[in-house]
Amino acid sequence: xxxxxxxxxxxxxxxxxxxxxxxxxxxxxxxxxxxxxxxxxxxxxxxxxxxxxxxxxxxxxxxxxxxxxxxxxxxxxxxxxxxxxxxxxxxxxxxxxxxxxxxxxxxxxxxxxxxxxxxxxxxxxxxxxxxxxxxxxxxxxxxxxxxxxxxxxxxxxxxxxxxxxxxxxxxxxxxxxx
Amino acid sequence: xxxxxxxxxxxxxxxxxxxxxxxxxxxxxxxxxxxxxxxxxxxxxxxxxxxxxxxxxxxxxxxxxxxxxxxxxxxxxxxxxxxxxxxxxxxxxxxxxxxxxxxxxxxxxxxxxxxxxxxxxxxxxxxxxxxxxxxxxxxxxxxxxxxxxxxxxxxxxxxxxxxxxxxxxxxxxxxxxxxxxxxxxxxxxxxxxxxxxxxxxxxxxxxxxxxxxxxxxxxxxxxxxxxxxxxxxxxxxxxxxxxxxxxxxxxxxxxxxxxxxxxxxxxxxxxxxxxxxxxxxxxxxxxxxxxxxxxxxxxxxxxxxxxxxxxxxxxxxxxxxxxxxxxxxxxxxxxxxxxxxxxxxxxxxxxxxxxxxxxxxxxxxxxxxxxxxxxxxxxxxxxxxxxxxxxxxxxxxxxxxxxxxxxxxxxxxxx
Numbered sequence: 302x303x304x305x306x307x308x309x310x311x312x313x314x315x316x317x318x319x320x321x322x323x324x325x326x327x328x329x330x331x332x333x334x335x336x337x338x339x340x341x342x343x344x345x346x347x348x349x350x351x352x353x354x355x356x357x358x359x360x361x362x363x364x365x366x367x368x369x370x371x372x373x374x375x376x377x378x379x380x381x382x383x384x385x386x387x388x389x390x391x392x393x394x395x396x397x398x399x400x401x402x403x404x405x406x407x408x409x410x411x412x413x414x415x416x417x418x419x420x421x422x423x424x425x426x427x428x429x430x431x432x433x434x435x436x437x438x439x440x441x442x443x444x445x446x447x448x449x450x451x452x453x454x455x456x457x458x459x460x461x462x463x464x465x466x467x468x469x470x471x472x473x474x475x476x477x478x479x
Numbered sequence: 480x481x482x483x484x485x486x487x488x489x490x491x492x493x494x495x496x497x498x499x500x501x502x503x504x505x506x507x508x509x510x511x512x513x514x515x516x517x518x519x520x521x522x523x524x525x526x527x528x529x530x531x532x533x534x535x536x537x538x539x540x541x542x543x544x545x546x547x548x549x550x551x552x553x554x555x556x557x558x559x560x561x562x563x564x565x566x567x568x569x570x571x572x573x574x575x576x577x578x579x580x581x582x583x584x585x586x587x588x589x590x591x592x593x594x595x596x597x598x599x600x601x602x603x604x605x606x607x608x609x610x611x612x613x614x615x616x617x618x619x620x621x622x623x624x625x626x627x628x629x630x631x632x633x634x635x636x637x638x639x640x641x642x643x644x645x646x647x648x649x650x651x652x653x654x655x656x657x658x659x660x661x662x663x664x665x666x667x668x669x670x671x672x673x674x675x676x677x678x679x680x681x682x683x684x685x686x687x688x689x690x691x692x693x694x695x696x697x698x699x700x701x702x703x704x705x706x707x708x709x710x711x712x713x714x715x716x717x718x719x720x721x722x723x724x725x726x727x728x729x730x731x732x733x734x735x736x737x738x739x740x741x742x743x744x745x746x747x748x749x750x751x752x753x754x755x756x757x758x759x760x761x762x763x764x765x766x767x768x769x770x771x772x773x774x775x776x777x778x779x780x781x782x783x784x785x786x787x788x789x790x791x792x793x794x795x796x797x798x799x800x801x802x803x804x805x806x807x808x809x810x811x812x813x814x815x816x817x818x819x820x821x822x823x824x825x826x827x828x829x830x831x832x833x834x835x836x837x838x839x840x841x842x843x844x845x846x847x848x849x850x851x852x853x854x855x856x857x858x859x860x861x862x863x864x865x866x867x868x869x870x871x872x873x874x875x876x877x878x879x880x881x882x883x884x885x886x887x888x889x890x891x892x893x894x
Contacts, residue, residue: 346505
């Protein structure tokens with residue numbers, strides 16, 4: 302019984318430390334704080350269930366993977382996404398980012414896959430190979446998704462910049478995701 | 480955005496709204512899920528669990544997951560009232576950590592399903608309504624916790640990871656109903672004059688042993704007890720089972736039994752729960768898919784839960800229904816990658832004849848890969864059909880046919 306208690310305390314300590322960044326990543330991906338809380342809660346349950354094995358390895362990596370896969374699962378089951386009526390008009394990089402909605406609205410203009418790639422690459426700071434493994438896609442797809450995502454974000458931030466044709470066509474193909 | 484560092488900075492600097500995460504809630508839920516998996520593994524007949532019971536045990540900090548085990552063989556308590564799901568949590572007795580009871584027996588031996596030891600801790604908790612058995616994971620070891628409502632006066636045993644027997648001095652197991660060629664047991668003499676016997680059970684026999692196993696006991700070579708059922712046995716022949724069955728028959732499935740609404744009773748089973756489907760398939764390119772369906776006589780509603788373990792590439796669909804349905808139904812299970820798998824349960828004599836994608840947003844009817852079919856013993860067919868990626872699975876609907884005649888149409892996924 303005491304061993305189990307020790308494991309639980311160890312897990313709780315890990316969870317408390319990892320939760321803030323996972324919550325923020327979840328919020329950036331799904332665009333809604335309540336949904337992000339639900340997502341991280343269910344991810345942490347999965348981590349807890351495997352804690353005796355994960356504790357010696359990379360629990361955070363597993364949690365990230367679960368975050369993405371659980372979000373995809375939820376997305377497909379419920380179609381729940383934060384609706385974005387239009388691309389936010391953002392002036393420049395120098396503007397204040399205290400307006401949290403704006404960041405999420407900006408990301409929400411990206412199709413799901415691109416958004417996941419962008420958040421995992423540029424918020425979680427994961428290498429391309431790691432993101433590819435995480436999402437179950439090729440490194441090439443990570444690169445192209447990141448590139449398209451960046452292009453789209455650039456366009457949102459600087460509306461005068463042209464969007465390359467490949468990004469436009471991708472938007473048509475995947476546009477019904479968000 | 481010529482420099483991606485700008486994007487890094489943008490995301491890092493973005494101030495997230497206040498969000499809350501509760502580790503204790505994750506632990507409590509995790510225990511509940513773990514308990515459900517364990518129940519399924521053990522055959523579902525080990526113990527009866529009510530929603531109240533789950534909530535209370537899950538909320539006990541630091542406690543092992545526990546299963547109220549139903550009436551003890553030595554119980555003199557009156558049968559559970561007809562029309563209810565059993566006694567309240569207080570009656571069932573889920574003590575707090577501070578109320579640890581009186582140590583009665585304990586010890587450990589090799590032979591856990593987890594590869595390590597089976598660690599047994601038995602206590603007596605005066606005032607409890609019934610005996611309680613729990614199994615916890617100690618990182619390779621199995622922790623078997625037994626809480627007796629009173630000190631046993633006759634032999635008791637239960638299959639929980641291994642067979643655990645509490646025997647008056649001089650008695651020994653001399654035959655199990657579930658197998659003959661078992662590994663050697665370990666007998667641990669107790670200070671109270673009893674023997675604790677830990678009998679490893681091969682994993683292939685565990686489900687049967689937990690569900691229906693009985694033991695014969697001998698003194699020397701003389702049998703003294705034949706066919707002793709386990710602590711918490713609540714199958715046919717027990718008062719609880721018969722009461723529940725009678726209740727189900729008289730009230731019908733339209734009346735909710737308190738605490739037995741399968742919509743909300745995730746992670747539980749009730750007296751007489753019957754395994755209906757237990758099949759594991761391999762979906763090419765995806766992984767393993769286990770379909771675990773149980774019927775719960777007398778309950779209402781239905782529960783559908785799926786999970787995906789990316790490290791094992793294994794998905795599990797759990798279906799809880801009051802009785803074997805009369806019509807076909809299906810669920811979707813996500814198994815990594817881009818697309819889900821449809822799991823269809825097709826009634827005897829029928830077939831899955833169509834999946835309608837017209838509302839899915841797909842521009843053309845997709846070409847589906849070949850499904851996998853498993854014929855169940857009762858004539859139903861399990862069909863696993865990889866599906867294309869669509870935004871909302873609820874836009875899909877299936878039709879079931881008898882021959883060329885459509886029997887049921889417009890069946891959307893249950894979950």
